Amino acid sequence: MGGSSPRISRTTLPTVARRDKDRRRGRRRPAAPWAALILVVGVNCALYSLLQSKKEAARLDASLDATVAWRERALAAEETVAALAERLGAPPPPPPPPPRPRPPPIAHQPVHKEEPVSDALPPFYGTGVKIVGLDTCDAYRKQQKPHIRRWAPAGMFNTGTNTLLDLMHMNCQFPDRTGRHGFWQVPWGKHNPLSWRGAHWAPQFQGERRFRPDPLSILPVVVVKDPTTWMKSMCRNQYECRFRHRPSHRSAACPSPVKETQTTMRYQPTKPSFYDSLPHFWRAWNGEYLNSTAPRLLIRFEDLLWNSEETIRKVCTCVGGRPLRRFSQAHGVSKDARLGHVGPVNDRAKALRLYGSEAERFRHYTREDLEYVRDVAGASPLFRALGYDFDVDDALRVGASRRRLRFGGNLSRF
Ligand SMILES: *[C@@H]1O[C@H](CO)[C@@H](O)[C@H](O)[C@H]1NC(C)=O
Numbered sequence: 001m002g003g004s005s006p007r008i009s010r011t012t013l014p015t016v017a018r019r020d021k022d023r024r025r026g027r028r029r030p031a032a033p034w035a036a037l038i039l040v041v042g043v044n045c046a047l048y049s050l051l052q053s054k055k056e057a058a059r060l061d062a063s064l065d066a067t068v069a070w071r072e073r074a075l076a077a078e079e080t081v082a083a084l085a086e087r088l089g090a091p092p093p094p095p096p097p098p099p100r101p102r103p104p105p106i107a108h109q110p111v112h113k114e115e116p117v118s119d120a121l122p123p124f125y126g127t128g129v130k131i132v133g134l135d136t137c138d139a140y141r142k143q144q145k146p147h148i149r150r151w152a153p154a155g156m157f158n159t160g161t162n163t164l165l166d167l168m169h170m171n172c173q174f175p176d177r178t179g180r181h182g183f184w185q186v187p188w189g190k191h192n193p194l195s196w197r198g199a200h201w202a203p204q205f206q207g208e209r210r211f212r213p214d215p216l217s218i219l220p221v222v223v224v225k226d227p228t229t230w231m232k233s234m235c236r237n238q239y240e241c242r243f244r245h246r247p248s249h250r251s252a253a254c255p256s257p258v259k260e261t262q263t264t265m266r267y268q269p270t271k272p273s274f275y276d277s278l279p280h281f282w283r284a285w286n287g288e289y290l291n292s293t294a295p296r297l298l299i300r301f302e303d304l305l306w307n308s309e310e311t312i313r314k315v316c317t318c319v320g321g322r323p324l325r326r327f328s329q330a331h332g333v334s335k336d337a338r339l340g341h342v343g344p345v346n347d348r349a350k351a352l353r354l355y356g357s358e359a360e361r362f363r364h365y366t367r368e369d370l371e372y373v374r375d376v377a378g379a380s381p382l383f384r385a386l387g388y389d390f391d392v393d394d395a396l397r398v399g400a401s402r403r404r405l406r407f408g409g410n411l412s413r414f
């Protein structure tokens with residue numbers, strides 16, 4: 001008790017004295033401390049909000065950088081960049097300054113003649129652009145306000161999703177020109193099944209939860225490829241898909257026998273999915289998009305190759321963009337050259353020859369293979385809707401024909 005009373009008097013005394021002094025000086029005095037307090041609080045608030053907005057901006061930058069980095073890494077990994085821009089029709093580039101005069105023509109040509117390259121869709125794919133889902137465009141535009149209409153590519157491996165992305169960036173404009181209307185892949189991952197939508201996030205969306213878009217607000221544009229040529233591209237470039245079970249699957253005959261292409265697809269390293277065969281994989285993966293009740297488009301790889309202008313015009317209009325009047329494919333080459341993937345200048349001619357040749361389409365397939373493809377892939381309405389059906393006898397005859405394609409370069413990227 002004795003120790004506490006002096007402390008009280010020591011602290012209370014000056015306070016009482018100050019109060020008396022203040023009272024003597026009148027009422028104007030208290031304004032100064034209050035003003036100082038308000039000033040200090042105000043400055044702190046301003047500093048705080050400035051710091052917050054700086055932090056926010058840095059976070060947005062980091063998120064953008066991460067997206068760009070991911071895109072570049074993915075493009076580099078797929079090694080299709082230059083090929084896609086060029087194969088889809090960069091106009092014939094100006095002849096590069098030749099180190100030596102051009103070799104004499106014709107006399108030194110290979111003995112057998114190559115088929116002439118045509119820019120028209122080969123007749124065996126029917127006529128005109130084929131797109132499934134154009135009837136869902138109105139619903140999509142009604143459901144999304146103009147400033148948040150967004151699209152993103154999806155597709156199995158080797159179907160040209162990057163081509164679609166580049167062509168859209170070059171040829172489809174949105175009224176506000178913000179560049180916010182496209183993602184480089186659907187947020188659930190462009191090669192993942194549609195059923196992952198909302199449940200899985202592609203790496204560049206995994207960081208900040210609040211930067212994630214509403215997955216249903218994005219129109220998926222799915223690129224589908226003819227199963228007969230797609231299986232052959234899968235032989236050339238398997239990515240995370242494994243189906244080798246026979247020695248023949250390591251040879252030119254791949255993927256024959258098609259019936260034995262049991263497929264393990266690792267969408268995630270720890271989550272393998274299994275399919276009875278490559279055509280089962282094709283049917284199931286594309287079938288999810290086909291069956292979807294939400295707006296989506298399914299377009300053809302073959303139309304991106306031969307009917308790119310009309311295809312892009314339709315996709316662009318569907319998502320609420322405005323197709324540029326002058327269709328352009330040339331910029332893709334220089335843009336992608338930055339990534340160090342400059343292909344030979346005749347890539348497009350090669351692709352047109354490869355995919356335009358019905359003999360190449362059916363070469364090495366047996367009757368059993370072709371019937372299997374028609375049975376399994378053909379069980380999906382998509383197979384006929386996209387013009388991929390064929391007559392087995394005709395296909396065998398054409399595939400056995402002697403005409404062979406010869407290419408100067410390396411086709412592994414197709
Ligand atoms: C799509 O719907 C059809 C008909 O209902 C069904 O048979 C098929 O299994 C479905 N495909 C997928 C991949 O869900």
Ligand SMILES: *[C@@H]1O[C@H](CO)[C@@H](O)[C@H](O)[C@H]1NC(C)=O
Pocket residue numbers: 410411412
């Ligand atoms: C084609 O290119 C790939 C990779 O670019 C290479 O691994 C392969 O050996 C090449 N093939 C030929 C026949 O040059």
